[in-house]
Amino acid sequence: EVQLVESGGGLVQPGRSLRLSCAASGFTFDDYAMHWVRQAPGKGLEWVSGISWNSGSIGYADSVKGRFTISRDNAKNSLYLQMNSLRAEDTALYYCAKESTGYSSSWDPFDYWGQGTLVTVSS
Amino acid sequence: EIVMTQSPATLSVSPGERATLSCRASQSVSSNLAWYQQKPGQAPRLLIYGASTRATGIPARFSGSGSGTEFTLTISSLQSEDFAVYYCQQYNNWPSFGGGTKVEIK
Numbered sequence: 001e002v003q004l005v006e007s008g009g010g011l012v013q014p015g016r017s018l019r020l021s022c023a024a025s026g027f028t029f030d031d032y033a034m035h036w037v038r039q040a041p042g043k044g045l046e047w048v049s050g051i052s053w054n055s056g057s058i059g060y061a062d063s064v065k066g067r068f069t070i071s072r073d074n075a076k077n078s079l080y081l082q083m084n085s086l087r088a089e090d091t092a093l094y095y096c097a098k099e100s101t102g103y104s105s106s107w108d109p110f111d112y113w114g115q116g117t118l119v120t121v122s123s
Numbered sequence: 124e125i126v127m128t129q130s131p132a133t134l135s136v137s138p139g140e141r142a143t144l145s146c147r148a149s150q151s152v153s154s155n156l157a158w159y160q161q162k163p164g165q166a167p168r169l170l171i172y173g174a175s176t177r178a179t180g181i182p183a184r185f186s187g188s189g190s191g192t193e194f195t196l197t198i199s200s201l202q203s204e205d206f207a208v209y210y211c212q213q214y215n216n217w218p219s220f221g222g223g224t225k226v227e228i229k
Contacts, residue, residue, distance in 0.1 A: 035218065037220075044208075044210065044220060044221075044222045044223040045159075045161075045167065045210050045212075045220040045223070046220065047212075047217070047218045047219055047220060050217065050218065059217040061124075061217075062124060095166060095167075100169070100172065106155075106214075107155070107214040107215070107216070107217070107218060108172075108214060109157035109169055109172040109212065109214055110157075110159075110167075110169060110212075111169050111178065113166035113167055113168075114166065115166055116166065
């Protein structure tokens with residue numbers, strides 16, 4: 001059974017940093033691209049960042065570019081999101097999501113999602 | 124960045140009726156379009172990918188159509204469990220989501 005379990009969220013002051021983790025199991029982690037998607041309270045889904053299976057391709061939404069860094073450790077079956085210079089508008093539930101096709105040379109839809117970890121940026 | 128626009132924002136439908144949701148891309152995404160369903164307190168669930176292919180376990184009452192910049196999700200006969208928020212997503216380039224359509228009980 002595929003499982004994605006996010007952790008690392010919490011209350012943080014504006015300007016500070018936080019590192020999110022996503023522990024994956026039930027599939028061959030290093031075969032698949034992975035993504036972070038966030039959802040502000042009562043709002044829609046916003047793609048945040050994605051990383052290819054071999055970390056050769058990495059992308060960010062304009063809203064987080066230069067502040068957030070995605071990475072993965074295939075030996076630990078884990079995905080990370082380093083979030084620096086946090087702002088109030090970064091407050092959201094952060095989901096980890098798996099792409100549906102392994103070893104893909106293009107992007108694919110997300111077939112599994114975690115339950116999310118809540119990040120609240122407030123003084 | 125490809126901007127996805129969904130309409131309407133809210134759709135009021137009676138159980139058993141048909142629901143038609145629209146999604147428009149700011150530039151062509153070919154058929155690289157997915158639809159997701161999200162219920163309160165739950166993560167999104169993949170319904171449709173490749174614009175028209177149902178994901179594993181998705182009932183036949185859900186169908187998708189379109190290509191290029193105009194896409195449609197149709198729910199042929201709404202069941203109680205279908206009242207939720209629906210999002211389209213393009214993955215032709217770095218992914219992006221539409222703002223969502225809430226399907227509510229009329």
